[in-house]
Amino acid sequence: MLEVVDVSKVYNGNVVLKSVNLTVKDFVGIHGPNGSGKSTLLSIIAGLEKPSCGRIIFQGQDVTGMSAEKLVKMGVAIVFQIPRPFKRLTVAENIVAASLLRKNHDEAEKSAYRICKFVGLDEVADSFASQLSQGELKLLEIGRALATEPKLLLLDEPFSGLDIENARRVVRLVERIKSRGVDGIITAHRTKLLRNVADICYEMRGGKIAEG
Numbered sequence: 001m002l003e004v005v006d007v008s009k010v011y012n013g014n015v016v017l018k019s020v021n022l023t024v025k026d027f028v029g030i031h032g033p034n035g036s037g038k039s040t041l042l043s044i045i046a047g048l049e050k051p052s053c054g055r056i057i058f059q060g061q062d063v064t065g066m067s068a069e070k071l072v073k074m075g076v077a078i079v080f081q082i083p084r085p086f087k088r089l090t091v092a093e094n095i096v097a098a099s100l101l102r103k104n105h106d107e108a109e110k111s112a113y114r115i116c117k118f119v120g121l122d123e124v125a126d127s128f129a130s131q132l133s134q135g136e137l138k139l140l141e142i143g144r145a146l147a148t149e150p151k152l153l154l155l156d157e158p159f160s161g162l163d164i165e166n167a168r169r170v171v172r173l174v175e176r177i178k179s180r181g182v183d184g185i186i187t188a189h190r191t192k193l194l195r196n197v198a199d200i201c202y203e204m205r206g207g208k209i210a211e212g
C-alpha cells in the first residue's frame, strides 16, 4: 500500500504537480492529457525525482526522497514508457541482470526462464533484445521489473505505440500480475484499456488528480 500525501512538484517555476493526494491499493489507473504530470508523479514515487513538498509513504514508512536503488530493494519497480533493454543481451539475459538484485546467478537464470514464460516471451527467450517487436519489448520491460520482485509496480504508458492485439497482451499480463497480489499504478491515454485493467481510475489534469 502506498500513500501520496500533498505532493507538489515545481520545475523552474512551472508547477507540474499541485498537492496530489492518492492512496494506492490494488491497481490504480491514471489518465490525462500530455504534460499533465503523470510521468512526474511516477518518477517521484520511484525515487527518480524529489517532490518539492509532500510525502510518499510506502508500507507505512516515509520514503520521501529515498534513492531509487533503495526503493527497488524495498519493492518499488518502474517500467518506463520507452523500453531501454540491453540490446546486445538476450531476453533471458536481460531478465537475469535484473534478477541479480535478489538472487545469485544460478537462481537468477532459473527464474529468468520462468519469468519469460509468465510474460509470454518463452519462445523468444534466447533471442537478442534488438530483434524484438515493440509489443515484445514492452513485455520484456515488465519482465525485467518483475525480476526485482516488486510489491508495487509503476507502469508508465504500457500501451503506447501498441496495436490493439499487443495492448491486450499487456492487459492480460497485468491481470496475471494483479492476481499475485502486486499493487500498482498504470498511466495511459487509452482510457478504455485502462478501465479494463484498473480497479479505480483517476484523471490528472494540470497537475491535479480527481476520480474519474
Ligand SMILES: Nc1ncnc2c1ncn2[C@@H]1O[C@H](COP(=O)(O)OP(=O)(O)OP(=O)(O)O)[C@@H](O)[C@H]1O
Binding pocket: 011, 012, 016, 032, 033, 034, 035, 036, 037, 038, 039, 040, 041
Ligand atoms: N526534468 C524536467 N524539467 C523540467 N520540466 C519537466 C521535467 N520533467 C517534466 N517536466 C514538465 O512537467 C510537465 C509534466 O510532464 P509529465 O511528463 O509528467 O507529463 P505526462 O502527463 O506524463 O505527459 P505524457 O503523457 O506526454 O507523458 C510537462 O510540462 C513537462 O515539460
